[in-house]
Amino acid sequence: MRPGRSRARVSLAGQFLVLQLVVLLLALAVTSVVSVRQSDAEFSDTRGARLRAGAENLAGNPAVRTLLAEDRVPASLAYYPAQTQRTYVASSVYVARADGTVVAGTGPAPVGGALDLSSSDVRQGRSWTGDVDDDGRRSIAAQVPVISNQGRVVGIVMVAEAYPSLGQRLVAAAPDLLSFLGLGLALGVAGSWLLARLIKRRTRGLEPAEIGALADQREALLHSIREGVVAVGNDGAVTVMSDSACELLGLPEGTAEGRQLAALPLADSVRDVLLDDSDVRDAVLMVAGRVIVLNRNRVLHEGRQVGTVATLRDRTELLAMQSELAARESVTRTLRAQTHEFSNQLHTISGLLQLEEYDEASRVIGALSRRRAEISRQVTDHVDDPSVAALLIAKVSLAAERGIGLVLDDLSALPRLEHELSADVGTVLGNLVDNAVDATVDAGGSRVVVRLSRDGDVVLVQVADTGAGVPEDAAVFERGYTTKPGDASGRGVGLALVQLVCERRSGSVSVHNDGGAVFTARLPQRPGPA
Template identity: 50%
Template sequence: MSSVAEYVANLAVVRSQLDEARTDSVVADALPRTLAPYVDRAVSLSDAGDAAIASPDGRVVVASDPSRNGTAVRLGDSDVQQGRGWTGRVETPGGAVVAGHAPVIADDGTLIGFVVAEQPYPSVGDRLSDTATDLLLFLGLGALLGGVGTWVVSRVLKRRSQGLAPREIATLADHREALLHSIREGVVAVDVEGRVTTANDAARETLGLKGDPVGRRVDELGLDQRVVDLLAGTGAEVRDAVAVVGERVVVLNRRAASAGGRGIGSVTTLRDRTELVALQGQLSSNLSITDTLRAQTHEFANQLHTISGLLQLGEYDELGALVGTLTRRRAAITDRVAERVRDPGVAALLVAKWSAAAERGVRLVLHDATALPRLSPGTAADLTTVLGNLVDNAVDACAGGRDPHVEVELHAEDGTLRCAVRDDGPGVPEELREAIFVRGFSTKPEVLGGRGIGLPLVQLICTRAGGSVTVGRSAFGGAQLTVLLPVTAEVPV
């Protein structure tokens, strides 16, 4: 339409007639007859539905439709009256039209009229029919590319899914979810960015998580920093690490996860050992009492055999001296322990361990700085389990040596109970000081059996109570294990 309007506007006859019509009324009256052939010719040679020549004030001078002569031209947003060409959409009573406007400029630069060429705006059907060929071509190409892409994707998926069909993959995913959420042990998977990718029901309950943790960073779950480090840490795997979550004692094991030789994060299993710690503590105490009773039975049997022999020989003076010596020795041990250890349970344990150590040829010594008040029942139970295990380990470590002895130091102040057990055995190498707290690890011969439980139990009890246990070298050259526990004494020292 722009080309049609510009063609008519640039005809010499159109320009001259409009220029003359400005000053000659006769020429102006004859314009409809003079210029009509040029307008009709422009319409016949183009796709224009209508064409018209208008005066500068917007009145039709001559149009291909004579009924429009003298009417006002609908210009829409056109700025052709400012002497600029324009194309666009114009709303008319007959509907929307595509219009092209071209100004007619005199030689002196004055606007003497303009030409309008219009065509009815094509309907949706007309536009579709005009583009049907191209549309079919593009649709065909799109279908071809889609088919090829679908084939490539299906080949890749089959190779990645080991030939499983979509239904089989869905079934496998359902089984995986059911398996993860049905096992009682907690499972948490974390990607390389520290975001949780999997957490089953047991893990959420054990960690006390609210809401769905999947997709969130581990450090945003409100967990203790130690638990965060164990779950999202990198590097070496973690075995039987102990952490306290609320009132639970949790044991964590973490292993790195990889796919195609590329690290994708880690998987951590969590086991709630709160009840097990209590049961292990009771069992350890019972075993310790059993061993102590056995040692005392053996000691008393030897003494009774000696007394029986002296009676049969009639050595009554020797018998009296022996009984007096045994009585004084037992009283000295009991008095020394009772003087410094006011808690009856801990004192009874030390007296019993004294006999058990003596049977193994080990001297059990109470440090001069020992001063322990009466403890609450819970703290006393924890301390007897911890102390019993530490003394047993120390006796095992130094038994058979030259003048073996074990030293126990107990005292409580400022709300902290300190328990240190030292021996003169071979000690614990620095590279094994963390490994000895792993369940099942032991430096003792395998033939002894049942090893690797005592120290992990000590660590679990200390962790649950909010304390700690450390390993170092004693002043005697052996090992020193130091336990710190929060405590409130019932009776002052």
């Protein structure tokens, strides 16, 4: 669900435009400073050479040299600075004694005042050009010594021009700055619009606030659902792993996202399933003693696969209930068969009594009792666990009703088991015997052999039939696999359940052909790591 848009919120394109304007204004400010500095440098370079030429011309005037050498300052001396000012368009022109005292000039400094010689070396007889303080005005000035015929410095000539004010310099640079601002604004608007369109296309048309709201909703959703969610990109990196998924896979929370799936501490079977890029329905995994059901879908964008999303559900309790239900269903079918068998036998005895054939009725009752006792003795001599023994005795009767002899191998020896292990052995034994009897009946066989034993801490359940055997490369333990007719709904579950029960206890189940199919299940007494 897309969050509602706020009318007062600035769009993505508007935000980019504002950002571009701010950047342009900052660039304009920096450009203005640089432009002013460049203007100062250019003014200093171009005007400094012209002012130096004027100062040298005035300092070389014979009349000026003579008057300063004789230390005479007539009123007519003011003519020469004025003429130089007009010729070289200077702000001020001064003639001073060798100590810098002004004797004539056209600038704001009064006669008798002092020139700014703080940075100049003109008194050493060398010309100098640089910035000076011309009676409070910052100016560019050229200072040239006046040399007498005897070669000594008798005076100083300074020709200066005041720097333009900041406003004047900005006004002079305004056309260039406005052109730059206009061009930058046009490019900024165009760039903002194109960038906003590109980002909107990449973000499915969502504004940043909406993306943030969706991210918050996603986090809340992933933390609230019980099913685990794992998203993997095409490069094998984990993009999403919910807290429930971390718990089911035995990983610390918050440590998987952004990492390569191959680098996570997962079992190879789990890693291979998560890295596969095909759709999967109800795949069963064993992780740390848990039964995990996995569903995976490909994620497509514009017809191109960009990754996969898998959901994980813990079905451990469901498996235990299914196992228990399978055992109860097996017992129910067995009891139903025994009821039918006992009903026939009771009818026979009732008929003999009505015919007053008491001796024959006694022989029939005795034969039935001996047969029941023999079956019970054969089982209980080898199986001490009451639940497994009861199930096996019932299965003998059920197989006999279908014309199949269910035989317990003489090498069988099963002690009393813990309750959970006894239930799992009953589930495995019941399903294997049912499948063996069905296969033997279909192939016209005559018997099924069961062997129960314990090898250390592992219970061994082996069931051999006299059927047609198992086809090569047949996925007999895959859920839904069956050789029964197509209308046999609900088939293909028994052997899959056997495998799940065995794997849940870190055991195994296998099959091979030896005059029929021979199934061997190994169930450890205490489950270890899956």
